[in-house]
Amino acid sequence: MPRSAMLRRLSLCWLLLAPLVACAAEVKVEVAPDHPTGVYAPGETVTWSIAATADGQPATGEVQWRVQNGGLAQLSAGTAPLVDGQATVSGTRADAGTLLLNVQYKVEGAPPVNALGGAVFDPDRIGPSAPPPADFDAFWAAKLAELAAVPLNVQMEPVDVGEPNIEYFKVTLDNIRGTKIYGQLARPKGQTNLPAQLQVQWAGVYPLDRNWVIWPATQGWLMFNIIAHDCPIDQPADYYKNLDATTLRGYSGQGREDRETSYFLRMYLSCYRAIDFLTKQPEWNQRTMVVQGGSQGGGQSLITAGLHPAVTALSANVAALCDHTGHLANRSPGWPRLVGWGPQPDSEKALEVSRYFDAVNFARRVKCKAALLGVGLIDTTCAPAGVIAAYNALPCPKQLVILPLAGHGGGNNAHAAFYSAHGTFMEQQRTAP
Numbered sequence: 001m002p003r004s005a006m007l008r009r010l011s012l013c014w015l016l017l018a019p020l021v022a023c024a025a026e027v028k029v030e031v032a033p034d035h036p037t038g039v040y041a042p043g044e045t046v047t048w049s050i051a052a053t054a055d056g057q058p059a060t061g062e063v064q065w066r067v068q069n070g071g072l073a074q075l076s077a078g079t080a081p082l083v084d085g086q087a088t089v090s091g092t093r094a095d096a097g098t099l100l101l102n103v104q105y106k107v108e109g110a111p112p113v114n115a116l117g118g119a120v121f122d123p124d125r126i127g128p129s130a131p132p133p134a135d136f137d138a139f140w141a142a143k144l145a146e147l148a149a150v151p152l153n154v155q156m157e158p159v160d161v162g163e164p165n166i167e168y169f170k171v172t173l174d175n176i177r178g179t180k181i182y183g184q185l186a187r188p189k190g191q192t193n194l195p196a197q198l199q200v201q202w203a204g205v206y207p208l209d210r211n212w213v214i215w216p217a218t219q220g221w222l223m224f225n226i227i228a229h230d231c232p233i234d235q236p237a238d239y240y241k242n243l244d245a246t247t248l249r250g251y252s253g254q255g256r257e258d259r260e261t262s263y264f265l266r267m268y269l270s271c272y273r274a275i276d277f278l279t280k281q282p283e284w285n286q287r288t289m290v291v292q293g294g295s296q297g298g299g300q301s302l303i304t305a306g307l308h309p310a311v312t313a314l315s316a317n318v319a320a321l322c323d324h325t326g327h328l329a330n331r332s333p334g335w336p337r338l339v340g341w342g343p344q345p346d347s348e349k350a351l352e353v354s355r356y357f358d359a360v361n362f363a364r365r366v367k368c369k370a371a372l373l374g375v376g377l378i379d380t381t382c383a384p385a386g387v388i389a390a391y392n393a394l395p396c397p398k399q400l401v402i403l404p405l406a407g408h409g410g411g412n413n414a415h416a417a418f419y420s421a422h423g424t425f426m427e428q429q430r431t432a433p
Helices: 003-023 136-148 211-218 237-245 263-279 296-307 348-357 359-363 384-393 416-430
Strands: 027-033 046-054 062-069 073-081 086-091 097-105 113-121 155-159 166-174 180-188 194-199 222-226 284-294 313-317 370-376 398-403
Touching (some): 027 113, 046 062, 073 086, 113 384, 166 263, 180 211, 194 211, 194 416, 211 222, 263 284, 263 348, 284 296, 284 416, 359 384, 370 416, 384 398
Parallel strands (some): 284 313, 313 370, 370 398
Antiparallel strands (some): 046 086, 062 073, 097 113, 155 166, 166 180, 180 222
């Protein structure tokens, strides 16, 4: 082939590939508030810095942005030019609450890149979005009585997990209305006088990992972990995939308009019964009973501690099940948005029923000696205002870890501060006299 023809062919190939190369550019957008803590006084201005890069170089053009009150109602919106890849956006509010900044940067021929910024104003004064129902305590007393009428019917199946110093069991307990509680228990072999811990699970339909109980047991815990659903803990992946696509599809909204049929009724009572089971283990030291989890598990931890007087400490990160009535305070409700994902409640019945299942209302009734909560200021799944409202409702010694750059997931070490605090907290509980 003549050299000129080869050059023409190479040029044509480059023209065809150029859009693909442009699309492959790595674009990053990062947002940070001017207070590293993300905490502001009412009326104070938060200024978010925005940094956009493309393949490590300052990006050009502009970003689109909008600021939402409590992650729900839009307060302001606009565009900001990028200068050396940098831009700023400011906002404020006169009362206690949160702001959420949504930033979008578009590159021609590529999907837009989104980033979030958060801020909290006067967090100590963020209160509940609605009071508990007048018969809240009576309702739950009746449900606990219904549970008490069902024998525990404990079934413990020992399993050799290859750890000679650990005893591991698959556990089944009876729950209300013919349902079951499935879990796994591990304990140091031959030891007694052990602190006990219940781990409850985040949202979804999936099996339990044995290491979730085995490792804490090696550290001296009497460890119990339950699955959130009425299903076995260790089936093949297709089993849970099928449940998620059929009977458990959208489980969080099932029965939401009737407190007797809400999916969470069985789940919350499962947690209560799990603590009952632990208190009956002869290896328990009769002093330390911790419940802990994240997301859905964080909400269950608050609820369990509010229901069961044996719980002495709770740890909850980015807790779900908080602030179902957030719309009433013009802020985003937490997962699972029992009254819809729109700007207004989509069901008055669900709104009323949700108050019986709101972790904030259980938090008021906690009798723990210690509590640790983590909250992400850019969490759009478990909105920060509701988590903080639950924290403020706790009447016990407590610690709040505010994560200014954290969303719901744990990527980029966004939750490292909570994990560090959690490790210290759990060690304090484990060694408590």
